[in-house]
Amino acid sequence: xxxxxxxxxxxxxxxxxxxxxxxxxxxxxxxxxxxxxxxxxxxxxxxxxxxxxxxxxxxxxxxxxxxxxxxxxxxxxxxxxxxxxxxxxxxxxxxxxxxxxxxxxxxxxxxxxxxxxxxxxxxxxxxxxxxxxxxxxxxxxxxxxxxxxxxxxxxxxxxxxxxxxxxxxxxxxxxxxxxxxxxxxxxxxxxxxxxxxxxxxxxxxxxxxxxxxxxxxxxxxxxxxxxxxxxxxxxxxxxxxxxxxxxxxxxxxxxxxxxxxx
Amino acid sequence: xxxxxxxxxxxxxxxxxxxxxxxxxxxxxxxxxxxxxxxxxxxxxxxxxxxxxxxxxxxxxxxxxxxxxxxxxxxxxxxxxxxxxxxxxxxxxxxxxxxxxxxxxxxxxxxxxxxxxxxxxxxxxxxxxxxxxxxxxxxxxxxxxxxxxxxxxxxxxxxxxxxxxxxxxxxxxxxxxxxxxxxxxxxxxxxxxxxxxxxxxxxxxxxxxxxxxxxxxxxxxxxxxxxxxxxxxxxxxxxxxxxxxxxxxxxxxxxxxxxxxxxxxxxxxxxxxxxxxxxxxxxxxxxxxxxxxxxxxxxxxxxxxxxx
Amino acid sequence: xxxxxxxxxxxxxxxxxxxxxxxxxxxxxxxxxxxxxxxxxxxxxxxxxxxxxxxxxxxxxxxxxxxxxxxxxxxxxxxxxxxxxxxxxxxxxxxxxxxxxxxxxxxxxxxxxxxxxxxxxxxxxxxxxxxxxxxxxxxxxxxxxxxxxxxxxxxxxxxxxxxxxxxxxxxxxxxxxxxxxxxxxxxxxxxxxxxxxxxxxxxxxxxxxxxxxxxxxxxxxxxxxxxxxxxxxxxxxxxxxxxxxxxxxxxxxxxxxxxxxxxxxxxxxxxxxxxxxxxxxxxxxxxxxxxxxxxxxxxxxxxxxxxxxxxxxxxxxxxxxxxxxxxxxxxxxxxxx
Ligand SMILES: Nc1ncnc2c1ncn2[C@@H]1O[C@H](COP(=O)(O)OP(=O)(O)OP(=O)(O)O)[C@@H](O)[C@H]1O
Ligand SMILES: [Mg+2]
Numbered sequence: 001x002x003x004x005x006x007x008x009x010x011x012x013x014x015x016x017x018x019x020x021x022x023x024x025x026x027x028x029x030x031x032x033x034x035x036x037x038x039x040x041x042x043x044x045x046x047x048x049x050x051x052x053x054x055x056x057x058x059x060x061x062x063x064x065x066x067x068x069x070x071x072x073x074x075x076x077x078x079x080x081x082x083x084x085x086x087x088x089x090x091x092x093x094x095x096x097x098x099x100x101x102x103x104x105x106x107x108x109x110x111x112x113x114x115x116x117x118x119x120x121x122x123x124x125x126x127x128x129x130x131x132x133x134x135x136x137x138x139x140x141x142x143x144x145x146x147x148x149x150x151x152x153x154x155x156x157x158x159x160x161x162x163x164x165x166x167x168x169x170x171x172x173x174x175x176x177x178x179x180x181x182x183x184x185x186x187x188x189x190x191x192x193x194x195x196x197x198x199x200x201x202x203x204x205x206x207x208x209x210x211x212x213x214x215x216x217x218x219x220x221x222x223x224x225x226x227x228x229x230x231x232x233x234x235x236x237x238x239x240x241x242x243x244x245x246x247x248x249x250x251x252x253x254x255x256x257x258x259x260x261x262x
Numbered sequence: 263x264x265x266x267x268x269x270x271x272x273x274x275x276x277x278x279x280x281x282x283x284x285x286x287x288x289x290x291x292x293x294x295x296x297x298x299x300x301x302x303x304x305x306x307x308x309x310x311x312x313x314x315x316x317x318x319x320x321x322x323x324x325x326x327x328x329x330x331x332x333x334x335x336x337x338x339x340x341x342x343x344x345x346x347x348x349x350x351x352x353x354x355x356x357x358x359x360x361x362x363x364x365x366x367x368x369x370x371x372x373x374x375x376x377x378x379x380x381x382x383x384x385x386x387x388x389x390x391x392x393x394x395x396x397x398x399x400x401x402x403x404x405x406x407x408x409x410x411x412x413x414x415x416x417x418x419x420x421x422x423x424x425x426x427x428x429x430x431x432x433x434x435x436x437x438x439x440x441x442x443x444x445x446x447x448x449x450x451x452x453x454x455x456x457x458x459x460x461x462x463x464x465x466x467x468x469x470x471x472x473x474x475x476x477x478x479x480x481x482x483x484x485x486x487x488x489x490x491x492x493x494x495x496x497x498x499x500x501x502x503x504x505x506x507x508x509x510x511x512x513x514x515x516x517x518x519x520x521x522x523x524x525x526x527x528x529x530x531x532x533x534x535x536x537x538x539x540x541x542x543x544x545x546x547x548x549x550x551x552x553x554x555x556x557x558x559x560x561x562x563x564x565x566x567x568x569x570x
Numbered sequence: 571x572x573x574x575x576x577x578x579x580x581x582x583x584x585x586x587x588x589x590x591x592x593x594x595x596x597x598x599x600x601x602x603x604x605x606x607x608x609x610x611x612x613x614x615x616x617x618x619x620x621x622x623x624x625x626x627x628x629x630x631x632x633x634x635x636x637x638x639x640x641x642x643x644x645x646x647x648x649x650x651x652x653x654x655x656x657x658x659x660x661x662x663x664x665x666x667x668x669x670x671x672x673x674x675x676x677x678x679x680x681x682x683x684x685x686x687x688x689x690x691x692x693x694x695x696x697x698x699x700x701x702x703x704x705x706x707x708x709x710x711x712x713x714x715x716x717x718x719x720x721x722x723x724x725x726x727x728x729x730x731x732x733x734x735x736x737x738x739x740x741x742x743x744x745x746x747x748x749x750x751x752x753x754x755x756x757x758x759x760x761x762x763x764x765x766x767x768x769x770x771x772x773x774x775x776x777x778x779x780x781x782x783x784x785x786x787x788x789x790x791x792x793x794x795x796x797x798x799x800x801x802x803x804x805x806x807x808x809x810x811x812x813x814x815x816x817x818x819x820x821x822x823x824x825x826x827x828x829x830x831x832x833x834x835x836x837x838x839x840x841x842x843x844x845x846x847x848x849x850x851x852x853x854x855x856x857x858x859x860x861x862x863x864x865x866x867x868x869x870x871x872x873x874x875x876x877x878x879x880x881x882x883x884x885x886x887x888x889x890x891x892x893x894x895x896x897x898x899x900x901x902x903x904x905x906x907x
Contacts, residue, residue, distance in 0.1 A: 079450035093441035111431035538729035548718025
């Protein structure tokens with residue numbers, strides 16, 4: 001396996017009620033890469049994300065993130081290690097303002113813990129001011145600046161998607177899992193998201209793993225592609241390698257060819 | 263006579279205001295449907311009563327002991343049941359309150375249905391000290407006025423404290439959990455620990471309310487802490503406003519004024535029937551407000567969860 | 571901060587225990603546990619006392635089980651935790667008193683009371699629950715409405731009938747002897763009626779089309795809706811069944827216990843919840859079995875502790891079930907939606 005893998009998954013298995021959603025999947029994600037995870041509907045991509053982020057428990061197998069085993073770890077601990085995710089069905093905190101959604105994601109805010117809040121209110125306020133500036137900048141990039149005071153529940157579907165991604169980035173992650181970040185977003189905006197992801201990778205070295213059905217996007221934007229089908233990883237490599245792999249073509253037969261699946 | 267009556271209504275409004283601050287913290291700001299608040303209140307009150315009467319503690323030391331015990335009970339209930347689905351959690355908290363009431367009714371240490379009596383001498387000393395002062399401004403005739411003043415000072419102080427806490431990053435995490443606990447966990451927040459803190463703090467508030475109930479009725483017996491009183495708390499919560507601490511004060515004053523006010527209406531009904539009627543009114547009110555204005559008077563409809 | 575390491579250890583212990591339990595076929599496990607317990611009690615307390623408690627347990631089990639069916643169906647079909655359900659039991663018992671007072675012979679008064687309670691339950695659907703569903707009410711709204719309805723029912727009964735202890739008016743103090751066991755005539759009657767009713771309800775659920783649809787609906791609403799079941803019809807029938815059986819359960823309770831006041835429903839409610847959770851939410855057979863288990867445990871507990879702790883056994887079972895086996899004896903882990 002690559003020496004510089006930020007994430008390594010080996011023989012991951014996950015059963016639901018007799019249905020094997022992930023069936024011995026193994027793959028790795030290189031540090032600083034933008035990697036796409038593709039596969040037909042029901043291939044187990046979202047379940048894989050649930051496993052990686054601690055929302056589902058492995059039956060067997062191992063997951064290593066930045067050299068640590070994180071299989072079975074609680075979601076909030078994994079997130080604090082720098083692995084954050086977004087959800088396929090967006091989950092903004094509807095009854096809070098857009099700004100509060102962002103501030104909630106700020107890492108290591110001492111004001112979130114009662115003892116440090118009571119003993120050091122000034123430190124909490126300072127951290128808050130810094131987070132606010134960061135949040136403002138991110139909202140600016142994602143075109144949500146004017147919405148900062150609105151309830152997140154008042155945003156459109158596409159804007160919610162943007163907010164969720166911005167919020168994930170607010171945690172200053174080293175690996176971001178994006179589950180269909182472009183679904184429901186208009187193409188112009190979608191391209192802006194991708195540009196932003198590419199820029200972040202350059203500036204901060206953040207690693208991205210994203211699920212996407214639009215093959216044009218996958219082929220043009222990803223450094224590496226991992227293909228899942230029926231719970232297994234059937235192919236992995238550069239976009240060109242994956243496109244040429246007969247196993248991939250076969251996996252998509254019956255639904256559609258990888259070129260045309262949207 | 264009538265002024266004494268309204269002072270007493272004010273005492274009730276203050277006590278149940280404190281009680282409901284905890285429910286607001288849980289239901290309004292954390293999304294936790296705690297239906298066991300009366301159980302925590304009973305634990306606080308009985309701890310005070312028993313420590314003073316049986317162990318000879320000072321009333322003022324027994325109060326913090328009561329709070330600590332209620333907090334421990336909150337942690338215990340939380341650790342046992344906070345991982346349950348929300349409807350199971352609600353049922354488990356009711357079961358807890360029933361167990362508390364049942365134990366108090368049947369165990370030897372709590373005096374059973376005879377209850378606990380004679381713990382309030384130190385409070386009466388304070389009250390008697392206050393009355394001459396009140397007499398200088400012409401209010402010396404109202405014996406419950408000292409309690410009214412102390413209860414409302416405590417209520418306002420606690421209300422401001424809770425409002426302040428809610429405005430901090432800590433309060434923001436609670437609201438995140440109310441909106442979507444998975445999404446909040448995905449941002450690195452230890453959801454369970456926050457829910458536990460929310461529940462423990464609510465239990466502490468219930469214990470303070472229980473302390474004042476004890477001073478008010480001067481005599482502790484299990485039916486004072488019937489789990490139904492938690493429902494009264496929710497009734498005034500939704501009247502005043504969901505996710506609003508100011509709403510708790512408004513709701514409590516309105517609720518008790520309306521409810522106790524019905525006592526002043528002359529009817530030919532028996533005392534028992536009047537008591538029944540008051541509960542029917544609360545029931546009808548809960549049905550109507552849930553339907554017509556679920557966020558209450560001061561509540562914000564945007565913060566009212568409408569997820570199935 | 572709270573001590574997270576400790577809470578995690580608790581969690582780990584709980585999950586080890588529950589997964590060990592989950593590995594066994596649970597109905598078999600349950601039966602084995604009950605038989606072992608009965609044997610232990612026979613050895614410890616002698617056959618007469620143990621069997622007497624067991625018979626009493628079946629009496630309590632029949633009204634608990636029948637009462638729990640409505641609760642579990644409403645929970646399964648409507649996702650509604652009906653806190654007013656205990657008060658439907660009370661309504662049934664007091665309707666009987668009312669109709670008997672109006673001159674109906676007691677058995678007819680009972681039947682009329684069950685029909686009246688069923689009608690009342692249907693009325694709550696039309697007046698309260700359907701509008702709330704259409705308004706997409708949140709869980710707090712539903713909880714508070716159920717609590718409000720419970721208060722209205724209980725205290726309307728109390729308003730008219732008073733809070734004093736009453737009987738159904740069948741003052742039979744005779745008893746029957748079966749070998750060394752003694753059973754009040756009324757208790758025996760309640761036992762026979764209760765067990766027969768349980769069998770009939772089981773058969774109706776199993777073989778009639780409405781029974782099957784109701785079970786399908788309570789088990790997986792989305793699937794049932796796709797397969798073209800008339801939703802509102804099922805919901806109506808669920809309420810009618812729930813009210814009818816609640817009244818039956820209340821009447822059996824009143825008959826077997828002899829005296830009661832309007833608070834018996836709220837007292838019994840937690841036992842009904844325990845039976846519901848034990849049987850797996852939405853599973854009416856489970857509720858019947860759960861009711862029997864609760865009834866037996868409570869009566870058996872009287873051999874060990876003072877009888878006044880009987881209700882506490884129900885609470886304790888409820889909490890233990892919620893903690894260690896929230897999907898119930900027959901339930902399987904539900905899919906996340
Ligand atoms: N909680 C669950 N319980 C039972 N089965 C589940 C659960 N979650 C997913 N599955 C099943 O596991 C399989 C994989 O689902 P998953 O959502 O991971 O696929 P996916 O690759 O993300 O598909 P899509 O492209 O449609 O999002 C599917 O057959 C699905 O029905
Ligand atoms: Mg998916």
